[in-house]
Amino acid sequence: xxxxxxxxxxxxxxxxxxxxxxxxxxxxxxxxxxxxxxxxxxxxxxxxxxxxxxxxxxxxxxxxxxxxxxxxxxxxxxxxxxxxxxxxxxxxxxxxxxxxxxxxxxxxxxxxxxxxxxxxxxxxxxxxxxxxxxxxxxxxxxxxxxxxxxxxxxxxxxxxxxxxxxxxxxxxxxxxxxxxxxxxxxxxxxxxxxxxxxxxxxxxxxxxxxxxxxxxxxxxxxxxxxxxxxxxxxxxxxxxxxxxxxxxxxxxxxxxxxxxxxxxxxxxxxxxxxxxxxxxxxxxxxxxxxxxxxxxxxxxxxxxxxxxxxxxxxxxxxxxxxxxxxxxxxxxxxxxxxxxxxxxxxxxxxxxxxxxxxxxxxxxxxxxxxxxxxxxxxxxxxxxxxxxxxxxxxxxxxxxxxxxxxxxxxxxxxxxxxxxxxxxxxxxxxxxxxxxxxxxxxxxxxxxxxxxxxxxxxxxxxxxxx
Amino acid sequence: xxxxxxxxxxxxxxxxxxxxxxxxxxxxxxxxxxxxxxxxxxxxxxxxxxxxxxxxxxxxxxxxxxxxxxxxxxxxxxxxxxxxxxxxxxxxxxxxxxxxxxxxxxxxxxxxxxxxxxxxxxxxxxxxxxxxxxxxxxxxxxxxxxxxxxxxxxxxxxxxxxxxxxxxxxxxxxxxxxxxxxxxxxxxxxxxxxxxxxxxxxxxxxxxxxxxxxxxxxxxxxxxxxxxxxxxxxxxxxxxxxxxxxxxxxxxxxxxxxxxxxxxxxxxxxxxxxxxxxxx
Ligand SMILES: Cc1ncc(COP(=O)(O)O)c(C=O)c1O
Numbered sequence: 001x002x003x004x005x006x007x008x009x010x011x012x013x014x015x016x017x018x019x020x021x022x023x024x025x026x027x028x029x030x031x032x033x034x035x036x037x038x039x040x041x042x043x044x045x046x047x048x049x050x051x052x053x054x055x056x057x058x059x060x061x062x063x064x065x066x067x068x069x070x071x072x073x074x075x076x077x078x079x080x081x082x083x084x085x086x087x088x089x090x091x092x093x094x095x096x097x098x099x100x101x102x103x104x105x106x107x108x109x110x111x112x113x114x115x116x117x118x119x120x121x122x123x124x125x126x127x128x129x130x131x132x133x134x135x136x137x138x139x140x141x142x143x144x145x146x147x148x149x150x151x152x153x154x155x156x157x158x159x160x161x162x163x164x165x166x167x168x169x170x171x172x173x174x175x176x177x178x179x180x181x182x183x184x185x186x187x188x189x190x191x192x193x194x195x196x197x198x199x200x201x202x203x204x205x206x207x208x209x210x211x212x213x214x215x216x217x218x219x220x221x222x223x224x225x226x227x228x229x230x231x232x233x234x235x236x237x238x239x240x241x242x243x244x245x246x247x248x249x250x251x252x253x254x255x256x257x258x259x260x261x262x263x264x265x266x267x268x269x270x271x272x273x274x275x276x277x278x279x280x281x282x283x284x285x286x287x288x289x290x291x292x293x294x295x296x297x298x299x300x301x302x303x304x305x306x307x308x309x310x311x312x313x314x315x316x317x318x319x320x321x322x323x324x325x326x327x328x329x330x331x332x333x334x335x336x337x338x339x340x341x342x343x344x345x346x347x348x349x350x351x352x353x354x355x356x357x358x359x360x361x362x363x364x365x366x367x368x369x370x371x372x373x374x375x376x377x378x379x380x381x382x383x384x385x386x387x388x389x390x391x392x393x394x395x396x397x398x399x400x401x402x403x404x405x406x407x408x409x410x411x412x413x414x415x416x417x418x419x420x421x422x423x424x425x426x427x428x429x430x431x432x433x434x435x436x437x438x439x440x441x442x443x444x445x446x447x448x449x450x451x452x453x454x455x456x457x458x459x460x461x462x463x464x465x466x
Numbered sequence: 467x468x469x470x471x472x473x474x475x476x477x478x479x480x481x482x483x484x485x486x487x488x489x490x491x492x493x494x495x496x497x498x499x500x501x502x503x504x505x506x507x508x509x510x511x512x513x514x515x516x517x518x519x520x521x522x523x524x525x526x527x528x529x530x531x532x533x534x535x536x537x538x539x540x541x542x543x544x545x546x547x548x549x550x551x552x553x554x555x556x557x558x559x560x561x562x563x564x565x566x567x568x569x570x571x572x573x574x575x576x577x578x579x580x581x582x583x584x585x586x587x588x589x590x591x592x593x594x595x596x597x598x599x600x601x602x603x604x605x606x607x608x609x610x611x612x613x614x615x616x617x618x619x620x621x622x623x624x625x626x627x628x629x630x631x632x633x634x635x636x637x638x639x640x641x642x643x644x645x646x647x648x649x650x651x652x653x654x655x656x657x658x659x660x661x662x663x664x665x666x667x668x669x670x671x672x673x674x675x676x677x678x679x680x681x682x683x684x685x686x687x688x689x690x691x692x693x694x695x696x697x698x699x700x701x702x703x704x705x706x707x708x709x710x711x712x713x714x715x716x717x718x719x720x721x722x723x724x725x726x727x728x729x730x731x732x733x734x735x736x737x738x739x740x741x742x743x744x745x746x
Contacts, residue, residue, distance in 0.1 A: 024611055171532060184535060187535075286584060300581055303532040
């Protein structure tokens with residue numbers, strides 16, 4: 001089992017992973033990236049940094065996250081032994097907090113007082129807003145307009161945490177455009193602002209640094225599975241958007257050649273259609289958001305729209321380390337459609353009593369396929385990257401179990417309540433930093449609620465979607 | 467495009483020559499930016515020609531790109547319109563050829579890196595030479611990541627403009643000076659493109675730092691490199707102010723807005739107003 005390989009894949013630390021990675025960025029940001037690289041190297045060498053982060057994880061994140069066996073789910077996966085790594089149980093509901101706390105500590109070392117972030121599903125935005133509150137920093141989160149609509153609950157969470165959420169209306173109005181907007185903000189405000197990039201993409205050192213902050217997932221899981229089963233798993237699987245939870249759980253296993261690694265990309269309506277986000281499956285190498293990797297693009301190098309039911313996987317790029325692991329054959333990347341993911345979502349809910357994030361449901365669907373292929377003797381470790389609270393509305397509507405009219409009414413009422421509370425709160429705590437943002441938030445909440453009522457009555461008119 | 471014929475190597479920088487000429491006749495050069503294909507290909511060509519006819523010395527033609535991280539709202543909106551109208555990379559070469567047939571000003575393409583990579587860096591360089599273009603401005607490609615483009619431009623003699631920012635270290639300024647041909651793009655302020663009330667004092671400091679790091683004093687010889695200041699400049703007075711210490715002033719958003727609001731005649735009028743700032 002412990003075949004010693006000559007080179008350690010785990011030691012790869014950029015800026016390039018093979019031909020992928022690098023730093024293709026405006027000169028205005030190079031100094032900031034160099035500063036992050038330098039301060040991050042210092043922090044890595046400083047035991048107090050590791051100790052601080054470990055203490056935060058112990059007392060705030062709730063690490064180590066547990067593993068859970070899923071035998072009833074395993075029946076759907078060819079009887080394979082399915083073990084879930086429960087990143088969904090972390091504070092804020094996903095793996096994203098691992099990276100955010102690391103970067104927030106780093107931002108403090110850098111003397112930065114303002115955090116900005118992009119977010120797709122809202123999980124990274126929520127984690128960043130949380131860290132900003134915890135560290136007493138101000139926070140602005142950029143989110144594509146399309147995503148603010150499908151993940152409205154997370155928008156509210158970020159605002160409750162004191163962050164300003166800016167709805168991005170440029171380009172395709174999704175995650176990639178939120179990254180563009182965050183870079184533009186960073187160029188203009190780099191003196192006091194740290195950009196907490198939320199996945200293992202972007203210019204060096206982000207892919208390496210974000211990976212390092214997430215590799216705790218696999219380190220814990222490797223030891224936990226060994227202790228539980230006495231052996232390493234046969235396969236480790238994860239969903240891949242930008243690829244942070246996947247690299248996090250893969251990394252500790254990179255030099256275990258008998259452990260197969262599978263990343264599942266969002267295939268949306270199917271990779272034979274134009275509506276998917278299967279970057280490695282269907283893309284080709286190019287430069288996007290500061291690094292060279294696979295991306296969905298047309299012949300002229302214009303980035304193509306991606307599509308997925310899952311906002312967190314709806315990204316036309318992927319981290320360069322994944323492009324490299326794919327190119328050397330160490331990891332395999334396969335597409336999972338919306339329908340396959342939602343089927344796995346439902347199965348996990350009803351066999352194990354766990355509601356997964358729709359992103360994570362792609363990994364679960366992959367595990368079902370893989371288990372059927374490998375059979376009942378196989379052990380499969382699954383990255384359950386997040387919980388599905390944020391997706392209840394999407395999933396409820398998908399499965400037709402949402403009482404649409406009641407939801408609309410209660411959303412309107414609740415948002416009106418929120419609006420009042422926030423406005424009152426503002427009057428009392430006159431010195432709160434984010435007053436303006438909060439009132440604006442409240443006002444927008446009301447607007448959103450009323451437009452949602454319109455949407456919903458339209459939806460109920462012709463029955464539930466799908 | 468005809469990539470078959472081997473393009474002739476250019477020993478003299480067309481952009482450097484134009485800057486030198488502007489600096490000896492007037493206070494310095496005026497460089498005007500417009501995106502290709504906005505509001506449509508034909509009008510973007512007419513507008514570029516109008517710029518030159520109204521005092522612009524060097525044209526900077528923007529290639530519309532889906533993810534323009536250095537651009538502010540005015541330019542984003544224009545380039546998005548061009549993309550929505552079906553802009554193709556080949557349109558850029560068409561535009562360069564058409565403009566060069568009508569006016570004699572060097573044309574730099576301002577392009578993000580990925581379209582060049584996908585077209586093929588060498589093929590892009592060859593086709594740009596064939597179309598009569600002068601070179602590239604690369605907002606998201608720095609010298610340390612640009613070996614392939616540096617080799618292609620050395621082979622063809624194309625000009626290459628790298629950027630210098632207020633946050634750049636002396637070491638990086640030297641890299642930009644040593645590797646740029648035509649001019650170094652002096653980013654006047656930390657931010658994206660867009661008109662601003664004042665041009666940051668940081669620009670003057672940055673030009674001084676570039677001079678201290680190897681940039682030739684005064685008007686550059688054609689074979690060397692000037693310092694041209696961009697981002698935020700929108701009036702003739704600002705042009706005049708910048709040309710006190712720099713070799714050229716670059717105007718983008720103000721021209722794009724004029725084109726959007728009043729068409730070719732308005733962009734011509736605004737260009738003429740800006741050109742007043744180049745008079746000694
Ligand atoms: C729960 C969850 N899993 C996965 C992802 C995808 O990101 P990554 O591929 O970086 O793990 C997201 C992103 O929002 C997420 O919220």
